[in-house]
Amino acid sequence: MARKHIPFALVYDFDGTLAPGNMQERDFIPSIGMTTSAFWAEVKARSVENHADNILIYMQLMLEKAQASHIPVRRSDIESYGSGLKLFSGLSPTGRGDEFQPGWFERISTYGRNSGIDVQHYIVSSGLREMISGTAIGSKFKYIFASGFLYDHNGVASWPALAVNYTTKTQYLFRINKGSLEVHDDSIINRFIPKTERYIPFEHMVFIGDGDTDIPCFRLVKEQNGHALGVYAPRQPGAKAKREQLLADGRVHAIAPADYREGQRLDLLVKAILDKVQVDEHLRAIR
Numbered sequence: 001m002a003r004k005h006i007p008f009a010l011v012y013d014f015d016g017t018l019a020p021g022n023m024q025e026r027d028f029i030p031s032i033g034m035t036t037s038a039f040w041a042e043v044k045a046r047s048v049e050n051h052a053d054n055i056l057i058y059m060q061l062m063l064e065k066a067q068a069s070h071i072p073v074r075r076s077d078i079e080s081y082g083s084g085l086k087l088f089s090g091l092s093p094t095g096r097g098d099e100f101q102p103g104w105f106e107r108i109s110t111y112g113r114n115s116g117i118d119v120q121h122y123i124v125s126s127g128l129r130e131m132i133s134g135t136a137i138g139s140k141f142k143y144i145f146a147s148g149f150l151y152d153h154n155g156v157a158s159w160p161a162l163a164v165n166y167t168t169k170t171q172y173l174f175r176i177n178k179g180s181l182e183v184h185d186d187s188i189i190n191r192f193i194p195k196t197e198r199y200i201p202f203e204h205m206v207f208i209g210d211g212d213t214d215i216p217c218f219r220l221v222k223e224q225n226g227h228a229l230g231v232y233a234p235r236q237p238g239a240k241a242k243r244e245q246l247l248a249d250g251r252v253h254a255i256a257p258a259d260y261r262e263g264q265r266l267d268l269l270v271k272a273i274l275d276k277v278q279v280d281e282h283l284r285a286i287r
Contacts, residue, residue: 005118006281008274009176009205010108011217014125014132014146016210017258019085020233023131024062027081032065039065055126055147059160063149073157075130078149082134088233090260090267092136104260104267105140111271115278120200124172124207124217126164143181145172166213170220173207176200202226204277206270210258211242218251227273231258231266 015022025036032039043061047054066073093103102110105121112119120142123132129146132138147164149157162183164172171189175181179199180188195201202224207217210231218228230246232239234257243255256265 005113005116006277007200007204008112008117008119008277009122009200010119010270011122011124011173011176011205011207011221013207013209013214013217014123014127016233017208017231018091018137019087019135020236023082023085023127024058026086027084028062031071032062032069034065053163053165055163055165056160059128059147059149059163063157063159073149074155075149075151075157078128078130078157079134082128082131082138083136085131085135087135087137088258088260090262090264101262103137103140105137107262107267108270108274112274115274116281117274117277119274122172122176124164124169126166126169126213129162143176145169145175145183167216169214170216173202173205173217173220176205177202203280206273208266215246215251218246222251222253228252229266229269230255233257234259 012018022036024039029036029039039061040058043054043058046052046061047057050057063073091104093106094101109119109121121140123129123141123144123146125132125144125146127146129144129148132144132146138144145164147160148162150159150161152158175183175189177198177200178188178191178193202221203226205221205226206229207214207221207226208229208231209217214230218230222228228251230243230252232243232255240255243252246252247255254269256269258266260266
């Protein structure tokens with residue numbers, strides 16, 4: 001009988017972690033005739049005025065401004081904004097023939113599989129799941145936990161269906177931990193499950209994020225003996241210093257440039273963690 005592979009979760013934030021900047025800023029905000037600074041200033045002002053969650057406000061403002069500008073907001077329209085997003089180096093495959101280089105997801109999954117580990121990739125983000133799904137890497141994730149819209153009978157976005165903010169992000173780590181992936185189903189997430197029986201133990205989880213809004217996730221994973229990694233845009237002034245502060249404050253185990261190419265620091269860190277999981281499981285088996 002074939003040996004069962006060890007389930008392992010690589011969980012990513014999106015904006016600033018897999019792609020530079022905020023996903024709404026590249027094409028959508030310009031399409032409604034606003035600058036990014038004006039859009040986010042209005043989000044903040046409305047949030048303060050209405051004592052509201054700024055994720056819900058930015059989603060509502062997107063729909064309001066799109067309607068006023070006669071910009072279509074069907075699911076396919078929102079996904080199309082994701083297709084143009086620039087990703088950090090190494091995430092997508094490159095080259096052809098003898099020069100072909102697999103992307104991050106294929107490479108890390110293969111590395112894990114060769115060590116008896118089933119590497120699963122997840123997103124936990126305050127960004128839009130439709131835009132993330134529309135990117136070149138959207139199909140690489142087992143599940144995308146991100147904010148998303150409700151669609152009317154014509155397939156047009158009409159209301160926020162799910163808003164993921166920096167504190168509610170931790171709920172989705174527990175969903176991965178317990179194998180409760182459908183957000184509408186609370187039957188498993190609220191059930192007591194002994195740690196030894198959970199789908200993916202936190203010890204077999206890595207959370208990769210880029211900033212302060214990821215601190216609750218960093219803290220949860222770190223306290224539960226998982227691994228927290230902070231990344232930064234390689235050429236962004238001041239970005240490394242901010243992640244160094246996360247490291248100094250004990251928020252993360254390590255930091256690295258958001259460079260997903262083979263042999264770079266992040267690649268080596270994740271492979272070292274996979275090696276550790278393999279050794280730990282081997283030691284546990286022979287006790």
